[in-house]
Amino acid sequence: MSVHVVSESGGQDIVALQQQPIGAAELIRQVRGSEDGAIVTFDGFVRNHSHGRATKYLEYEAYESMALGKMKDIVSQLHERYAIRRVAIVHRLGHLDVGETSVFIAVSAAHRGAAFDACRHAIDILKKTVPIWKKEFFEDGAVWADGELPPAPPGAKSAS
Amino acid sequence: MPDVAPMIRVKVLFFGRLRELLSKAEDHAEIADGATLASLFECYAKKYPQLANFRTSLVASRNQEFAAWDTRLGAGDEIAFLPPVSGG
Numbered sequence: 001m002s003v004h005v006v007s008e009s010g011g012q013d014i015v016a017l018q019q020q021p022i023g024a025a026e027l028i029r030q031v032r033g034s035e036d037g038a039i040v041t042f043d044g045f046v047r048n049h050s051h052g053r054a055t056k057y058l059e060y061e062a063y064e065s066m067a068l069g070k071m072k073d074i075v076s077q078l079h080e081r082y083a084i085r086r087v088a089i090v091h092r093l094g095h096l097d098v099g100e101t102s103v104f105i106a107v108s109a110a111h112r113g114a115a116f117d118a119c120r121h122a123i124d125i126l127k128k129t130v131p132i133w134k135k136e137f138f139e140d141g142a143v144w145a146d147g148e149l150p151p152a153p154p155g156a157k158s159a160s
Numbered sequence: 161m162p163d164v165a166p167m168i169r170v171k172v173l174f175f176g177r178l179r180e181l182l183s184k185a186e187d188h189a190e191i192a193d194g195a196t197l198a199s200l201f202e203c204y205a206k207k208y209p210q211l212a213n214f215r216t217s218l219v220a221s222r223n224q225e226f227a228a229w230d231t232r233l234g235a236g237d238e239i240a241f242l243p244p245v246s247g248g
Contacts, residue, residue, distance in 0.1 A: 067247075091247060
């Protein structure tokens with residue numbers, strides 16, 4: 001599955017969830033433009049250990065429609081806050097072996113500062129607000145990873 | 161005709177450990193018009209007692225947006241009870 005969104009700057013950003021391996025080089029090529037001076041990327045991949053146990057593999061699942069919506073929200077936020085040009089955020093789903101990329105983010109900008117800040121912000125917010133879950137499989141069992149509870153909006157105090 | 165609150169139908173989705181706990185990813189619920197997310201969760205917690213312990217470690221969504229527990233449901237809503245997220 002792949003979804004493209006048009007950013008406020010008129011360029012095309014990329015937001016996607018996919019079962020197949022993430023092609024980082026292609027994403028970098030897609031966000032790169034001659035008006036840019038920098039691209040910052042984040043490559044999150046599967047670690048071979050978790051809480052002192054040897055990880056065999058991970059399985060990721062998502063609430064796909066909502067996850068894509070939240071990923072688009074992140075892209076909008078980045079454009080509002082930082083002087084960046086294009087963003088690509090791709091998350092992998094399904095079975096991932098140790099060393100495989102689970103999430104890849106690329107941000108292009110005229111200057112490096114905005115690209116670094118926006119890329120860091122994107123992964124931090126993704127981990128808190130995008131409905132994706134990972135299950136960690138070990139030699140002797142499996143657990144759902146401890147996650148972060150997304151902040152719920154305040155309750156409606158006014159009557160109906 | 162007795163005066164009965166009209167019922168609405170909503171779709172309910174379960175993910176991660178909740179999906180495993182209930183052995184289902186999707187359900188349809190009939191609930192009184194005007195019911196809240198909290199009351200819908202209570203219905204499920206009665207039906208599946210193993211859910212009750214999870215209430216404080218879940219967040220709810222209505223039509224793909226995070227929603228407060230006192231949010232009122234509408235006919236045809238897509239509801240989900242979401243465990244802590246762990247993407248990345």
